[in-house]
Amino acid sequence: MTARLPHVPPAAAARPKLLIVDDQPVNLQALYHAFSSDHQVFMATSGEQALALARDRQPDLVLLDVVMPGMDGHEVCRRLKADPATQDIPVIFVTAQDDPEDETRGLELGAVDFIAKPINPAIVRARARTHVTLKRQGDLLRQMVFVDGLTGVHNRRFLDEHLADELQRCVREGRDLALVLLDVDFFKRFNDRHGHQAGDDCLRQVAAAVKGAMRRPTDVVARYGGEEFACVVPDVDESGALALAFRISEAVRTLAIPHGDSGVGDHVSVSLGVARALPPAPGAAALPPSALIEAADRLLYRAKAAGRAQAAIGVAGAG
Ligand SMILES: [Mg+2]
Structure with a gap:
């Protein structure tokens, strides 16, 4: 079993985000009216x-x-709970059926509650409030376990588990995955020259810049070690992965943090190793996370050996 992995939630004060799913527009409308004023x-x-x-x-x-015609609610719930990116989102079934067996099935699939149609707006609002509160408390707890205290991005523990999950998904759904490993160039010299307070501040700014370079909520940034960061980016081809590496470099360059003792320029820069995992042939085993990390590490080393402040890209397992 893997741990349940969150995406770090936005500020708790933000309006709750609610997803309503129904094939009948009239039902959507009733629920929309119950929630639209404050959700x-x-x-x-x-x-x-x-x-x-x-x-x-x-x-x-x-x-x-x-x-619902096509994929029914039970199947939707099953898939939400099977995906690390959505498994912590509580699901309430809204159903006209009044069948204990049906209700049991839904609860076994991971739903937290049932609401009968036609809906009573006051009741549905009260139940929604309870589950949103619980969800946010859970997010906060997971955040404390899985977030790096200095930089606010995910930590190594989160990365290890998330990467394993995403590689499985890569096999299951036949999608590409990229792991970007990046390192602040001459960071030890930066600390020696500017002091550790400035070093911490530099890491915080770099982390924020890297996070800002991500385009989708499913892209994950983690602090891998001292001055190393890792990004796990699903569904990205070679040109997309290169474009991402470029955006990260540019975002860090744009910070324009003076580096008084860098071998590559006047400002803080990063080197990047971009390792891509391709879906394995049918029947073949998934790439182990360690193989993808090793590949990214080798590519990062190559980027550094070539003069730093640049990226090297390759396919893991392709030599
Ligand atoms: Mg329906």
Whole structure:
């Protein structure tokens, strides 16, 4: 079993984000009216749409219809709970059926509650509030366990588990994955020259710049070690991975943090190793996380050996 992995939540004071899923517009409308005044509401009319929105928007709660043409609510719930990016989002089934067996099935799939149609707005709001509160408390706890105290990005513990999950997903769904390992150039000399307070501040700024270079909520940044950071980026091809490495370099360069003792310039720069994992052939085993990390590490070394402040890219397992 792997730990349940969160995406770091936004400020707790933000309006709760709610995803409503129902194939009937009239039901969507009723729920929308119950929540739109004080929630950020997203709506989906099919299971596929619901899964995509849940992953992209990271709602605090999903209100999910059971009976829908195509992918039904049970299947949507099963998939939400199987995906590390969405598994911590609570799901409430909204159903016209009054069948204990049906209810049991939903709870076994990981739903936290049931609400009967037609909905009573006061009741549905009260239950939603309870589950949003619980979700946010859980987010805070996970944040304390999985976030790096200095920089506010994820920590090594999170990275190790997240990478293993994403590599499995890469196999299951036949998608590419990129791991970017980056290192602040001549950071020890930076500390020696400017002091450790300035060093800490530099790492905080670099972390924020790297995070800002990510484009999707599913892209994860972690502090890998001292002055090393790692980014796990799913669904990205070679040119996308290179573009990302370029955005990271530029974001750090734009910080314009003076470096009084760098061998490559007047300002803080980074070197990057970008290792890509391709879906294995059918029947072949998934790439172990250690192999992808080793590949990124070798590429990072290559970028440094070539003069630093640059990126090297390659495919893990391709020599
Ligand atoms: Mg329906």
